[in-house]
Amino acid sequence: MTTITKALIAGLLVIALIGERTAFAQWNSQPVAVPIGEALAALLQKGAAGYASTDRAWRYTFPRDYGVHPDHRTELWHFSGSVVSRQGRRFGFQVGFFRIGVIPPGAPAGPSAWATRNLYWAQFALDDAASNRFHASERIERAAMDLSGASSSPPRVWVGNWVMEVDSADAPGAVLRLDAAIDEVRIALALRSAKPPVAPAVGGGRSSGSGQPNPFHVYLMTRLVATGTVHIGTERFEVEGRAWLDRAWGLVPLPWGAVVWDRFLVQLDDGRELMALRLRRRDGGGNPVITGMLVAHDGSSRMLDDGAVDIELLERDGTRFPSRWWLRVPGEGIELGLTAYVAERKTRLSMRSWAGAVDVGGTSNGRPIRGNGYVELAANATTAGGT
């Protein structure tokens, strides 16, 4: 996998953060004192002086690298996935944590108990297919007064009672616990990875002669086996399913630029995963470009050539919401239909972003295949992209 892809991957992960943040605020009609996305963007543009660089090779080690890397400017933990109850009720979810360094490790942080070196920004969203409902919320807290924080030993990140931690009772690093709640909705999962992590830099290649360092480190866990519970009001569901973890630290790119991205994550029942990335100009100009990655049963991954993946929006729910897509990789004999669990998003404004779980069904080299997936469309995707 190449560095460009690396940049895209981690960048794509983050899209949901800024894009959905804005949307959540609008949907929930909650007054927002400052446009948080813009404020954070301004903050992040201050540069990375005082933080560690990522221009050296990184030896990914677990469970350590589930935990925080406080010497780096920004850091992302992003889980998405689908689970189903014993009664067949389907839920899609995402839980994301984004750390933003405010004061570098070596600089004085000030005497106040409120003083903080980091801000933590978290989001939680749940699709409930049976009730056709979508629940979403976000939090932003300083890492002070125990409002939020993270540690590397044991690996843990939390914002209030939203938590990701490595289960210390189990074999070291074998199980991640994820817990988040919004009002009457809660998800609590144990996650075990069925594959080694996917990280860039695997494979050959020779230097371009330019010797560019890398702005961040990143790895993906493309198949986590999930078990746990979902609460909706007074109902409690024992669930199992699959999740996907995106991790990055360093100067993690954010979708504030002239080009934004959509991401289609697919976990097939035959043990493979497919990721498609679509780059689009925010102003609707140019032509979108699509690239992708296929992860085999054994965890080995390879890039799909430019132009190897085709994405087609089949229909929208009503006039505003995307709900079905074709995802085709002709060179691999893969043709998949993706159908949203819940297309509707409660907003009175134009759609700013869309992220949700999808059912996957189609063919692989002519044989029927099924799976599940998660689709993340960047801001303006439903008007500018989607085809």
Add this chain to the structure above:
Amino acid sequence: MWNWPLTQRRLAERSLLVRALLATTSALSFAACSPDSGTAEDRADAFRSPLGYMAPEPQRPGSPAAGYDALVNKAYVTCGIPYAAYKRSGSFPAAERRLPGRTGRNAELPYNLTAHVSRSGVEVVAFNCLTCHAAEFNGQLIVGLGNESLDFTRDARTVAEAAGTNVAGTAETAEWRKWADRMAAIAPYIKTDTIGVNPAVNLTWALFAHRDARTLAWSDKLLIEPPPEKPLPVSVPPWWRMKKKNTMFYTAAGRGDHARAMILASTLCTDSVEEARAIDAYAPDIRAYIASLEPPKYPFDIDRKLADQGRGVFLQHCSACHGTYGADATYPNLVVGLDVVGTDPALARTAVNGEEDRFFRWMAQSFYGKNSRLAPAPGYVAPPLDGVWATAPYLHNGSVPTIAALLESAKRPKYWVRSVESPGFDPRALGWKHTELLYGKAGAADADERKRIYDTTLPGYSNQGHTFGDVLATAERAAVLEYLKTL
């Protein structure tokens, strides 16, 4: 859990930005490694050169020192990525990768990027000539050595669009969009199927097709028929040959004023005659710098006695075309016909069979063709061999990985992959360490391997011809190899 070592070799190789900029780069150096420049005549026969001796033509004088400064500091390529976005990507070079004489912002940039402030007030980072015309040998960055490691196998459009993820602000977005739109326009014509080969010729033609020849104004729509989408591969020749050569480019196409033809390297972004004239004003200095370059000295041991023997063999078998070296050096400036040299004919044939005349005509009608002309011959220039040991792979299409194989055609690999080990230089065979394969691109396990395989059975990629070394005895060949180390 996993303890997962990552070599990150590949990580280090290309950041998003670098890849993005690579495509631009090809635009830069195409002038030096692609076709040519031409005169104002509008008759087809004006776009041809005969075989044989190529006579010198007047060159404008220039200052090598001023030329170096211009080369590494001036904005002859005026579109690229806003500096703010570049900075956000975190891509800064290690100290050892910087070049002396870089001023202002350029002092902190990688050697192959140059910054300038655009008319709209946005600081922009763009590729400079050194993206293709500087490369490492034995751990040293050598200005003028062709960069044979560039990867044009990816869609340049993807690369340019990806770079846009870091671009914010109205003026910055406009600057990025100008660059990205041009990248999108030329992308179909510069995608190679093998890492390392250069699509410079096609790149030049694609840019011509999008510009009005007389005003140089850019057109999003094609103004003349573009080149075919599959570029013919070329190897990037070393700049230090230019001091001896009376023509530029492999097919002798670059005739007349070399400085004028060189600034074709700026045509990705030069949108008016006024802009072209401003660059042309200092182009003679850059040409003078290039013509002042000396090849590097061979950094390893040389068997002087064997080399002396090799000199005799060389004089007998090689000098007629490639000249003599040392105190009384000579260089015959010959273009050798395809029937004699026998190397892959595609590049020369398409240059003289009329397929490219519309581009030669464009050149002749443009500011670039006022003093220079594109007039290829039906053959290839036998190049000077100064520093030839550093310039693998060999032949105009880079189809032969070592000089040993060049001099013994039976040993040329039909399918090969450049070795990724370091150092990659093979001092015995004089060239690249490589692995010979039993299968070509069609037999590759996946796209990644396919891009790395040099497949000499593909059109334009043949390693045929130049079999003049086959008559040598093994000992003679070894002696010539040793002698070439002294050049």
